[in-house]
Amino acid sequence: MSNKYHLISNFNIDPLKGCILNFDQQAIVSVAPYGQVIQELYNSDLDKDSQIVIWASPKSVIPTFSEAQRLNKVNEKECLEEVKKYSEAIITLAKKHRYIFLASWAIEKNIKNYGILDWRPNIGLANKLAKMNIYISELLSKYENIYILDSQYWYQNTENVLPKIWYATKVPYSSVVFQNAAENICSASSALNGFSKKLIILDLDNTLWGGVIGDLGVEGINLGGHNYIGEAFKDFQETLLSLSNRGIQLAIVSKNDESVALDAIDNHNEMLLKRNYFSGWRINWNDKASNIRALLNELNLGESSAIFIDDNPIERDWVKKSMPDVLVPDWPSDPTQYVRALSKLNCFGLPSLSNEDRNRTKMYVADRKRREIKESTASLEDWLLSLKTKAIIHTLNKNNINRISQLFNKTNQLNLKTRRLSQDEIEKWVNTNKKKKKIFIIEVKDRLGDLGLVGIITLEQVDSVVNIVDLILSCRVMGRKIENLMIWLALNYTKKVEAKMLRAQLIPSKRNRPTHDILIASILENTGKNIFEVSSKIKMEPPKELFIENKLIE
Amino acid sequence: MTDNNELYLELIFAAIKEVNMQQPPEYQLKLNKDEFLISDKSCIDSLGLITLLINIEEKISNKFKKNLNLLDEKYISEENTPFKTLGSLASWLNKNV
Numbered sequence: 164m165s166n167k168y169h170l171i172s173n174f175n176i177d178p179l180k181g182c183i184l185n186f187d188q189q190a191i192v193s194v195a196p197y198g199q200v201i202q203e204l205y206n207s208d209l210d211k212d213s214q215i216v217i218w219a220s221p222k223s224v225i226p227t228f229s230e231a232q233r234l235n236k237v238n239e240k241e242c243l244e245e246v247k248k249y250s251e252a253i254i255t256l257a258k259k260h261r262y263i264f265l266a267s268w269a270i271e272k273n274i275k276n277y278g279i280l281d282w283r284p285n286i287g288l289a290n291k292l293a294k295m296n297i298y299i300s301e302l303l304s305k306y307e308n309i310y311i312l313d314s315q316y317w318y319q320n321t322e323n324v325l326p327k328i329w330y331a332t333k334v335p336y337s338s339v340v341f342q343n344a345a346e347n348i349c350s351a352s353s354a355l356n357g358f359s360k361k362l363i364i365l366d367l368d369n370t371l372w373g374g375v376i377g378d379l380g381v382e383g384i385n386l387g388g389h390n391y392i393g394e395a396f397k398d399f400q401e402t403l404l405s406l407s408n409r410g411i412q413l414a415i416v417s418k419n420d421e422s423v424a425l426d427a428i429d430n431h432n433e434m435l436l437k438r439n440y441f442s443g444w445r446i447n448w449n450d451k452a453s454n455i456r457a458l459l460n461e462l463n464l465g466e467s468s469a470i471f472i473d474d475n476p477i478e479r480d481w482v483k484k485s486m487p488d489v490l491v492p493d494w495p496s497d498p499t500q501y502v503r504a505l506s507k508l509n510c511f512g513l514p515s516l517s518n519e520d521r522n523r524t525k526m527y528v529a530d531r532k533r534r535e536i537k538e539s540t541a542s543l544e545d546w547l548l549s550l551k552t553k554a555i556i557h558t559l560n561k562n563n564i565n566r567i568s569q570l571f572n573k574t575n576q577l578n579l580k581t582r583r584l585s586q587d588e589i590e591k592w593v594n595t596n597k598k599k600k601k602i603f604i605i606e607v608k609d610r611l612g613d614l615g616l617v618g619i620i621t622l623e624q625v626d627s628v629v630n631i632v633d634l635i636l637s638c639r640v641m642g643r644k645i646e647n648l649m650i651w652l653a654l655n656y657t658k659k660v661e662a663k664m665l666r667a668q669l670i671p672s673k674r675n676r677p678t679h680d681i682l683i684a685s686i687l688e689n690t691g692k693n694i695f696e697v698s699s700k701i702k703m704e705p706p707k708e709l710f711i712e713n714k715l716i717e
Numbered sequence: 718m719t720d721n722n723e724l725y726l727e728l729i730f731a732a733i734k735e736v737n738m739q740q741p742p743e744y745q746l747k748l749n750k751d752e753f754l755i756s757d758k759s760c761i762d763s764l765g766l767i768t769l770l771i772n773i774e775e776k777i778s779n780k781f782k783k784n785l786n787l788l789d790e791k792y793i794s795e796e797n798t799p800f801k802t803l804g805s806l807a808s809w810l811n812k813n814v
Contacts, residue, residue, distance in 0.1 A: 177764050178739035188742060327771045331788065332764055338738040 166352055169213040171195040171203045173223035175333040179216070182338075182345035190349075197333070200224055204252040211259055214352055218266040218314070218344070220335075221292060224249050231291055232275060239285065239294070246295050250302040257309050261585060262355055264348055265303070266314040267296050271335075307568070307586045310351060317343040346509050354512025356583060357573045360411070360490060362442070362464055363403065364455055366473035367417040367424055371436065372396050373498065376427050377419055387433025392498055399501040400435040407440055410523040411511055412462070415444035416454045416471070442527035443534075451478050452485035461534065462527070463638035465576060465674050470508065522615070529612035530639055547644060547708035554648055555606040555712045557616070559593055563604060566616045570635050575674040577636035577646070577681065579667060592621075599624040603652045607640055614640060620649045622656055629657040629699075631667040634678065644706035646681045651706070654686070657699040669693040725807040725814075726750055728780065732772040733803075740765050750804035755795055766793075770800075773810075783814050 166187055170176045172195070180192045193213065195203040200219045209215070222229035227242040257263045270276070270292050281287035296311075303309045321339045329335055353359065368375045373385025373392050387397040407413050413436065417424060424446045428438055443461055445454035451473070459469060466488035473479050474494055483491040495504050537546045557563060568586045575581065584592065593602055605618035617637040623630050631653055636646060657665040667687060669679055679693075686703055687695035705711055730748045737745040744762050746752050746769075753759040754766070761769065770787040778784055792798060799809040 175764070181739040181741045181744070184741040185738070325771055325775055327774070328768055331767055331771065334764070334768070338735055341739050 166190045167213040168192045169209055169215050171200055171217045173198050173200050173219045174335050178334055178341040179344055182341045186345050186349040204256050214262040215260050216264045216348055221268040231288055243298050246298050250299050254306060257306050263309045264351060265311050267311050268292055269314045312347050350509040350512045357575055359512045360470050360510045361468040362412045362414060364414045364416050364469055364471045369474040370472060376423055381427045381431050395498040397433055402502050402505055404435055407524045412442040412527050413440055414442050414458055416451050417446050418448055419446050421446040439528050440524055443531055452482050463641045526614055532611055550609040552609040553710045557604040559602050563616055567619060570619055574635045576638050576677045578675050579634040579678055580670040581672045582633060601656050605645060618645055618649055620653055622653055624660050624662055627663040629662045629665050644708050647706045648709055650685050651703050654703050663699055665697050667695045721811045722807045725810040728776050729773060729803055729807055732769055732776055735772055736765055736769045752803045754803055754806055755793055755798040755800045777814055781814050
């Protein structure tokens, strides 16, 4: 399905349309009539499927600020009162649309300000505008489908538009500004639709450090220290570390002797990315595409979730050709450009930040330890039993809805219908015809750590059939019998409401083939056309490998 | 003369590259001297055309210290425009700068 965008602005915003279409040629972009910001916010005829982009200068929507920009003394309270009214109009619009992207206000480079007094409270425009930005962000913060995009980044290091272009066309910014904005908007939309990258696979030599470890040894590689190249490598590691702290996984694929490379990772004084920051690695002399494939398989991630970074163009080319869905960016040869190249990728958008995201690295390191135990254990059952896995069943509540919405919008592989729902839409769905619906949320813990909320199953009874509406499971617990538990919960509910049949209809997507495989392996029978059914008379036991704790309040 | 035409063509192409960044794919001009500019066969829209001509004026001003007004009605009205193609615009610049 094409992304739809509707652009609202007080200036000629057509160049943004062009830039969005250059990023996403399938997109459908409409532009509101010139200068009609407030009228458009109250326009009830807008296409409900459109994502709304609002980019309006502060003086066009806040009359008191317009006065302030003429350097008249204004009442700040009045100014903030107008900000509140403006936010109310945005909220009204947000109730009818899935996502609103609002450009933060930025001060124009202009002679019409107070110069060195511009940050003085009660005088300066910069000070006033900062307060307005903070106030509107607080007013809109509880609406989880409204995102304020920081427009300061769009203007950074760009040239002013030629004055003649502004007067002749009412386009106030250069192409680069519109391009930055389009990149930001498309990346935000992509993240909200579950297409952010989840894993960065890194080479080692001349990627994470300077030089070849096999030749130079731990002491010989260039990392940190007192030279600019070493500092650039260390800075690159620090940036990767920040991404890891917000849930992006890191892994290594490198042609090296494993023991030598791990020795550097563990023991080099300046190495920031120690072993525990990596979800997995393949350090050997095999070809890199095969190693990446094996690594993705181990981490239960699809090719399109991954980025591969390598300084060597031949290795990049091979991976690009062998695995077209893995993003393989062209990489600068100069290490001082690495951080910039990484930030230019713009594919790590984050629609929300849950505790699961913050602890993701810990979780995946625990996963790696689980796999190591698996390899040393004789059977799958023994391995699962040895993990002492506890599955806690919850219902939907205010504390978990953020994570639930995230699972709806990020999960691709184990997702029955790939329904993308916002928090409001989830609540609305659950509360409509409530008596006929059920939602189970699964949290998983084991002796190695807390895996967090990982699964959702929603059910709806229609006459004598209980339909599985959503079956969503994070890929990191795939194969841990949680999927069996979910089917068991669904069947139990079917029996409880005295329905005759449990049914699941799979809507295939490019990426949810694993869901099909799970349904095939379950007690449900494939009746064709992606419909799976089982009679409620069938007996099923909960998976014996799990300790189940029910926290549902009936 | 031809060599200078090439020089102006390069300058026009540089301006087109900048404008194409903000043009939807179907409105982007190709870097070809036979590409139509002011003509019913041209693919560029009016915003793109105005932006392009102002960018060219700016480049001429920076390079040759000569100020032009390419938006003058006598140049951009379709009937007798000297800017029918990128090549004819380059020739016009060659004669008038």
